Amino acid sequence: MLEKFDVSITNASKGMALMLILWHHLFYEEPESGWFVFQTALLAKVCVGIYVILSGYGLAESIKKRGMELRAFYKRRLLKLYMNYWLIALLFVPFGAWFMGRTLFSVYGEHSFEGFMIQMLGLQMFTWVGYGYNATWWFMSLIVVLYAIFPLMHFLTARFGWWFLAVCAFILFMPIPLVNDWIFPFAVGIFLSQRNGFVWLFNWFQNKGLWGFFMLLGATVFMAWYRQNGWLFDSVRADTFFGILLILWTTKVSLFFSWIKYALEFIGIHSFNIFLFHTFIYYYYFPDFIYGFYSPLLIFLVLLGVCLMISMLIERFKSLIGFDKLI
Template identity: 90%
Template sequence: MLEKFDISITNASKGMALMLILWHHLFYEKPESGWLVFQTALLAKVCVGIYVVLSGYGLAESIKKRGMELGVFYKRRLLKLYMNYWLIALLFVPFGAWFMGRTLLSVYGEHSFEGFMIQMLGFHMFTWVSYGYNATWWFMSLIIVLYAIFPLVNFLSARFGWWFLAFCAALLFVPIPLVNDWIFPFAVGVFLSQRNGLVILFEWFQKRGVVGFFILLVATLFMAWYRQHGWLFDSVRADTFFGILLIIWTTKFSLFFSWGKKALEFIGVHSFNIFLFHTFIYYYYFPDFIYGFYSPLLIFLVLLGVCLLISMVIERFKLLIGFDKLI
């Protein structure tokens, strides 16, 4: 029985999402890798929805213990977000500029300093900078906005519940730059935390035994198909529902296989680091090395292993400089 969707399960789900990110980025533009690899790579974009749901859930869980004091919340959360972002940039951008030919001038043009500063503030997706130095960093523009509106989302979700979720679902069809696809999954994550929803969902399937297992399987396969071929709530609009089903599968796997839970937790702990720098490894700096392994599974495992090793070194470096004391 699952009594609480705790930090260990959350980290395992982040680990699952991180592996989906790598699979998606490696193969979503490579149909030559085979039909199954290509289609699963397209489906793996659900990773963004999973991260957004978990972000809303995690923020709502954190204020249960610490309360909601706006100044403290923004200082703690945004500082931690920015400091990790800036550290990765400090490590990888100079390397790219000095050794890989990816200079600021080549990326931002004659306004290189201005462009880089805008990207480091996380506002780049709302400006001429767009994807800038690292295309994956588009997510920073999104998550900063979601963090900023979290206190309001938390209040409205607690006050109006399902009505507020319906309003957020309607926003999926409103052309709000960047964030319109992601306010809904973020609000759902907050809602699930406030009502212990993930535990309730998980237990609903568990109590039905084999029947519950097949219901979950059929629902997941249907959502995978619907995401690619449905209408209205298709594509990324379906990722809230598809992502929650994958989180439930990850929870089942983690509770059944202790070794699997430990492996996913370990990956999850490193997920934010790897999210920030993995594009440098497989795309900007060393694509010939990564894709030189030919087999899609081996390419994926090599990238995952390399990224984990780099992240472990970065975490060791943080300890040596007392990085956590700065945030």
């Protein structure tokens, strides 16, 4: 039985989501890699929904301890978000400009300074900049908005519960740029924190014994199929439900196999760093090296290993300069 969906399980779930994002990015445009690899790469886009759910959950958990003082909340959360983002940009953008031919001018044209500043504020997806220097950084535009509206969403979720979730589900079908697909999973993450939902769901399946295992397996297989072939709540609209099921599987595996939990947790601790820079490694700078290993599994493992090593070096550098004291 699960007593608490704690930080270690959250980090393990982030580790699982990071591996999904690497698999997705490596192969979702590579049908020649084989039917199974290609289809699982398409399904792996659920990683965004998982990150959004866990972001809502984590923010809601944090204010249980710290309280909701708006100025302190925005200062702490946005400063930490931006400082890590800017550090990665400081390390990788000059390298790309000086050694890989990816200059600011080649990306933004004659408005290089304005374009780069907009991207560093995380506002690029709402402007002419678009994906800009690194396509994966589109997520920064989303997470900045979600952080900004979190206090209001936390209040509304606590006050109106299921009714507010229904409104957020309706927003999935509204033409709101960028955020319409992600307000619902963010609200669900907040709701699950407020109602201890992950613990309740996990223990409900556990209490059913072997039937619970097959019910969870059947629900996961169905959601995987429905995400690709269903209607209305299909595709990314289904990722809230699919993502929760994958988080429950990660929790189950983590509780039964401690070594898997430690491995996923270690990856999860590095997940934000790797999210920010992995596209430079496999796509912009060294695609021939990464894809040169031919076997999809080996390509994936090489990228994961390289990214973990780089992230560990970054964390060591941050420790040496006292980076955490700045935030």
